[in-house]
Amino acid sequence: MVKYIFKRLGSMVVILLIVSLFIFSIVYLIPGDAATAVLGMEASAEDIANFTARMGLDQPLWVQYGRWLGGILTGDFGDSIFMRRPVLEAIGEHLPPTVSLAIFAQLIALFLSLPAGIVAAYKKNTALDKGVLFFTLLGTVFPSFLLALFLMLFFSVQLMWFPVAGYSRLENGLWEHLRFLFLPALSLGIAQSALITRMTRASLLEVLHTSYIKTARAKGLREGKVVMKHALKNAGLPIITTIGQSFSVLITGAVVIESLFAIPGIGRLILNSISRRDLPIIQGIVLVVTVFYVVINIIIDLLYGAIDPRVRLDKE
Amino acid sequence: MNTAILKKLSLPFFAALSLTLAGCGTETNNTNNGEGAGTQQTNENGEGAETVEFRDELNIAMTAQPPSLDAPRTASNVAINIAAHIFEPLFSMNENYEVTPDLALGYEVSVDGLVYTITLREGIMFHDGSELTAADAVASMNRWLLVNGRAGNALAGSVFEQVDDYTLTLTLEQPFGDVMQIMASRATFAIIMPEELALELDEDGAPAVLETFIGTGPYEFNEWRQDQFIHLTRFEAYEPRGEVASGFSGMRAAYTPNLFFHFVSDVNTRISGLRTGQFDIAEDIPFENASDLQNADGINLHTRNAGILNAFFNTTEGILSDPQIRHAILAGMNNEEIMIGGYSSTDYFTLNHGFTNPSQQQWAVDAGVDAYNQNNQDLARELLAASDYNGETIRLLTTRDYISMHNATVVLDAQLRALGFETEIINVDFPSFMERRSTTTDWDIFITSNGYNILPTQILALDPNWAGFDSEFVAQAIQDVRLAPTQEAATEAWAGLVGYVYENAAFTPIGHFKNAMATSDQVEGFVFFDHPVYWNARIPR
Numbered sequence: 001m002v003k004y005i006f007k008r009l010g011s012m013v014v015i016l017l018i019v020s021l022f023i024f025s026i027v028y029l030i031p032g033d034a035a036t037a038v039l040g041m042e043a044s045a046e047d048i049a050n051f052t053a054r055m056g057l058d059q060p061l062w063v064q065y066g067r068w069l070g071g072i073l074t075g076d077f078g079d080s081i082f083m084r085r086p087v088l089e090a091i092g093e094h095l096p097p098t099v100s101l102a103i104f105a106q107l108i109a110l111f112l113s114l115p116a117g118i119v120a121a122y123k124k125n126t127a128l129d130k131g132v133l134f135f136t137l138l139g140t141v142f143p144s145f146l147l148a149l150f151l152m153l154f155f156s157v158q159l160m161w162f163p164v165a166g167y168s169r170l171e172n173g174l175w176e177h178l179r180f181l182f183l184p185a186l187s188l189g190i191a192q193s194a195l196i197t198r199m200t201r202a203s204l205l206e207v208l209h210t211s212y213i214k215t216a217r218a219k220g221l222r223e224g225k226v227v228m229k230h231a232l233k234n235a236g237l238p239i240i241t242t243i244g245q246s247f248s249v250l251i252t253g254a255v256v257i258e259s260l261f262a263i264p265g266i267g268r269l270i271l272n273s274i275s276r277r278d279l280p281i282i283q284g285i286v287l288v289v290t291v292f293y294v295v296i297n298i299i300i301d302l303l304y305g306a307i308d309p310r311v312r313l314d315k316e
Numbered sequence: 317m318n319t320a321i322l323k324k325l326s327l328p329f330f331a332a333l334s335l336t337l338a339g340c341g342t343e344t345n346n347t348n349n350g351e352g353a354g355t356q357q358t359n360e361n362g363e364g365a366e367t368v369e370f371r372d373e374l375n376i377a378m379t380a381q382p383p384s385l386d387a388p389r390t391a392s393n394v395a396i397n398i399a400a401h402i403f404e405p406l407f408s409m410n411e412n413y414e415v416t417p418d419l420a421l422g423y424e425v426s427v428d429g430l431v432y433t434i435t436l437r438e439g440i441m442f443h444d445g446s447e448l449t450a451a452d453a454v455a456s457m458n459r460w461l462l463v464n465g466r467a468g469n470a471l472a473g474s475v476f477e478q479v480d481d482y483t484l485t486l487t488l489e490q491p492f493g494d495v496m497q498i499m500a501s502r503a504t505f506a507i508i509m510p511e512e513l514a515l516e517l518d519e520d521g522a523p524a525v526l527e528t529f530i531g532t533g534p535y536e537f538n539e540w541r542q543d544q545f546i547h548l549t550r551f552e553a554y555e556p557r558g559e560v561a562s563g564f565s566g567m568r569a570a571y572t573p574n575l576f577f578h579f580v581s582d583v584n585t586r587i588s589g590l591r592t593g594q595f596d597i598a599e600d601i602p603f604e605n606a607s608d609l610q611n612a613d614g615i616n617l618h619t620r621n622a623g624i625l626n627a628f629f630n631t632t633e634g635i636l637s638d639p640q641i642r643h644a645i646l647a648g649m650n651n652e653e654i655m656i657g658g659y660s661s662t663d664y665f666t667l668n669h670g671f672t673n674p675s676q677q678q679w680a681v682d683a684g685v686d687a688y689n690q691n692n693q694d695l696a697r698e699l700l701a702a703s704d705y706n707g708e709t710i711r712l713l714t715t716r717d718y719i720s721m722h723n724a725t726v727v728l729d730a731q732l733r734a735l736g737f738e739t740e741i742i743n744v745d746f747p748s749f750m751e752r753r754s755t756t757t758d759w760d761i762f763i764t765s766n767g768y769n770i771l772p773t774q775i776l777a778l779d780p781n782w783a784g785f786d787s788e789f790v791a792q793a794i795q796d797v798r799l800a801p802t803q804e805a806a807t808e809a810w811a812g813l814v815g816y817v818y819e820n821a822a823f824t825p826i827g828h829f830k831n832a833m834a835t836s837d838q839v840e841g842f843v844f845f846d847h848p849v850y851w852n853a854r855i856p857r
Contacts (some may be wrong), residue, residue, distance in 0.1 A: 047389070047465035054520065082383050083542060084525060093542055149584065157588050164589040165580055167544060262580045264543035272381070272543065275717075277747050 005298060012294045016287055020072075021065070023286045027279050028061045034081040034277040055081055068283065077287075078280035082273070087284035090269065095288075097167050097181075098258070098265035101188070102250035104181050108189030109196055109246065116193070117200025117239075121208060122227060132197065139194025145256045148187035152260075155183060165262035184261040188254050192246045199242040203235035210234075236307050244300040248293050370854040373574040374839075377586040377595040381543055381579040386526035387505040388464040393767070396505055397599075397847050398577050400564070401548055402443075403507035403531030406434060406453065407500040411563035411845060413676055413770060415500040418557070418565060419448065419508055419532060421482075429491030436482040441553045442510050443536040450484040455514035457486070459523045460506045466774060467504040470798075471495065492798045493806060494771050501770045502564065502846055508532060534570035534851045548575040561852055563845045571841065571854035587834070590615060596839055596855060599848060601832040602719065603664045609834050618844040621666070621673060622831035623767040625658055625724055628783035628823040632756040635710060640703040642821035645761075648696025648735045649728070651689040655827035657727030658720035658765075665827045671775055671814060673768040674828065678803055681811035684818030688825070696735050709738045713759035717746035724826060725763050756784040765829060768846065772810055773797050777823050785822040 035051040052058050056067070071078050077087035120132035156164045162183050168176045207213065208231055216226045255267035262268075266285060273281040382395035387403065390396075406420040417423075421435040440448040457476040461468045473489035488495065499506050509530055516524040529537040534556065535548035550570045559566040578595065580586045583602055587609065589595035601609060601617070609617050629645065630636045636645075655665045669688030672679040690696075710732060714725040725741060732739050742759065744752065752758040762783070769775050773794045780786035793813035800806035817823065835842055841852035 046469065050465075050522075054518075054522070084384070084527075090542065152585070152588055157591055160592055164592055164594050165582075165585045166578065166594070260582050260585060262544075262578065262582070262585060264541065268543055275745070275747065276383075 077284045082276045082278045094269040104185035105188035109192035112193035113196035117197040120201040121204035136194040136197045144191040203238045207231045207235040369857045374572045375595045376597040377580040379600045401535040402533045405506045408564040410565040415496045416565040432486040443530045450478045452511045454478045455511040456508045459514045534568040546577045568851040597835045599833045603660045606832040619830040625826045632784040635708045636760045644699035646821045650691045654727045658724035665829045683811040683815035687818040710760045713762040715749035
């Protein structure tokens with residue numbers, strides 16, 4: 001198990017190198033520069049030239065990449081060109097809203113999807129099943145930003161139940177924190193729940209007709225126990241994978257939703273940084289996101305082993 | 317079991333959760349309209365008034381986060397808008413674009429026009445508790461010449477020196493007539509800060525970028541939450557000028573104790589926030605939304621003449637380096653149609669051939685009026701037929717990031733096609749647009765919206781680096797305007813320059829656009845001059 005984790009972490013280093021070089025090249029090759037973003041459209045040529053030289057942006061790509069890589073090895077991710085502060089500090093500041101939003105959205109997704117998926121599978125081919133399928137289809141195809149706009153219009157503008165936009169730190173109180181995050185989390189949660197519902201239904205359907213479920217029923221177990229304990233546990237691997245992937249998507253930044261609701265999270269930071277051509281921040285976020293993905297995947301793999309004793313990671 | 321599972325369905329949970337969340341608590345300081353104790357007994361007209369209590373906060377939704385509050389370093393409007401509440405200049409412009417003393421008491425000019433002696437007001441305090449002296453002003457103004465490219469170029473070779481505690485001089489190399497306008501202009505914003513801050517150097521020995529924001533303004537810097545908001549608080553030791561508030565000058569009363577500048581990039585969110593009262597003011601309202609807000613209850617829409625939508629022709633390279641083809645385009649352009657494409661309604665623009673704000677009468681000249689908005693397609697086709705044009709593709713560079721510029725380009729493209737040109741629209745993101753625009757190989761025409769400049773010689777369109785229009789005549793004419801002994805002589809030289817640009821069809825204003833922003837109808841004392849002014853804005857309790 002330990003060997004497996006180290007092996008996965010080792011491969012992460014190679015992934016990080018490839019991804020960073022790729023992103024560095026893309027951002028370098030696309031036209032536009034940070035000087036215009038910082039100094040404004042009407043900045044003079046002298047100001048732009050001075051800024052570019054001061055930030056070292058006039059150096060060749062390999063020099064800039066080498067300097068950046070050297071910094072990473074010593075734990076220095078560089079400074080944001082736009083914000084003029086350490087990259088890790090900027091990412092650290094933008095991470096809490098995204099983590100909170102991701103957890104809240106994921107909880108909403110699970111509250112919606114697991115019961116719906118179970119009911120749909122159990123009541124296969126009934127009106128209830130078809131209804132659930134219809135809504136999951138709608139959730140899959142309906143863009144979350146559009147749903148967010150409808151939710152904002154109804155709950156914030158009409159009913160005035162929730163703030164239109166903004167973010168309140170956890171230090172200001174949990175309920176206040178959640179109040180600001182509720183609509184964005186609901187927008188994201190509904191979209192994610194569609195996927196998880198479909199996966200839950202499909203996985204459970206496969207299991208519900210197996211012989212050990214018949215055996216469990218024959219033993220006289222209650223239906224609730226049969227479904228929740230025997231069926232769901234054995235149908236769990238694909239569901240957990242989907243939940244993990246869904247969480248990865250959420251944690252790496254809901255770009256549109258964060259911008260729409262003015263949440264100062266990672267998604268908004270990366271969107272702004274791309275338009276500002278703020279390469280150190282883009283690189284930093286890509287590294288952090290890649291680490292998140294790999295770590296979440298390792299956790300999912302470990303959960304496989306915990307849920308299904310047949311899966312033995314250390315035998316790979 | 318079935319019912320058991322159904323009972324576990326989360327709908328009741330969500331209903332309960334949403335009601336609980338909606339009902340609980342009060343809004344946090346970053347978004348509420350807190351009802352504190354802003355109280356004032358004088359108004360922005362400098363008159364005594366009955367005691368009125370105002371709300372504790374004003375919440376302003378801006379489009380973007382500024383790159384810095386070091387205003388002279390950036391031409392970013394959002395930076396200047398916020399910084400103007402923290403820092404003050406020696407001189408500023410009133411609503412008639414006249415230079416008026418701000419931190420200065422007054423000034424005198426030597427007979428040869430080379431030495432300006434400026435006296436400071438006494439007893440002005442910085443936010444750190446120190447008193448403003450000439451040493452601070454000299455260090456700040458010399459820093460300004462170094463960090464602001466436009467000011468540094470315009471006043472090259474000039475130096476500020478201290479005479480005594482409250483007097484300083486500016487010595488010029490040439491007797492330019494626009495020195496005071498440059499010092500008072502918001503575009504070059506000459507802010508005053510404590511000497512030690514102004515003299516801070518970075519590792520390369522150049523003036524350091526400001527990280528601490530200490531000025532003399534009516535508000536002091538409190539907090540900057542990245543990508544969220546900037547919070548300013550009233551500076552209690554502020555000494556306002558006694559004159560009536562006008563433009564950027566006169567009384568700054570700071571009725572509202574706290575100003576929150578929120579960064580809300582999505583326009584629908586800014587508008588929704590204004591409708592619900594979460595924001596009191598929403599900046600940058602696109603005109604397609606403005607018409608909805610015009611008649612909305614509880615909301616006031618504010619517009620102002622903001623700048624010029626210009627079409628630039630590539631006079632250096634490519635097919636449009638042939639002046640006859642440029643004249644053909646100029647002849648065929650229907651400017652009103654293009655402006656409607658960009659700004660949706662005639663309410664939001666005016667047609668005017670001038671390169672400056674029509675309110676600045678001293679620069680309003682007739683030169684070029686016949687060449688502007690000719691809308692004569694027959695003449696255009698005639699000129700085109702007589703030219704060397706052989707169906708080459710004309711590349712119109714644009715960006716969807718600025719929708720007015722993009723839509724106007726689409727209309728111009730259609731007009732050019734109707735005249736018989738082959739065209740291609742190159743649509744890229746804004747940074748790419750700026751990069752391509754800076755070279756003369758990647759485009760034939762581009763359209764940009766350019767904000768007004770106080771000084772005509774600062775107009776970006778005349779800068780050879782903007783669209784490659786590099787002419788000795790223009791460079792000389794700019795010098796003539798600047799060195800003219802009287803305003804009449806300057807205006808005459810300016811008319812010659814405008815006429816030259818039209819004769820060469822180097823670029824043309826398409827029209828003058830307005831900017832819109834919206835406020836709650838409870839907001840009083842708000843002024844939408846060249847930039848929004850919040851230091852007298854307040855909401856009575």
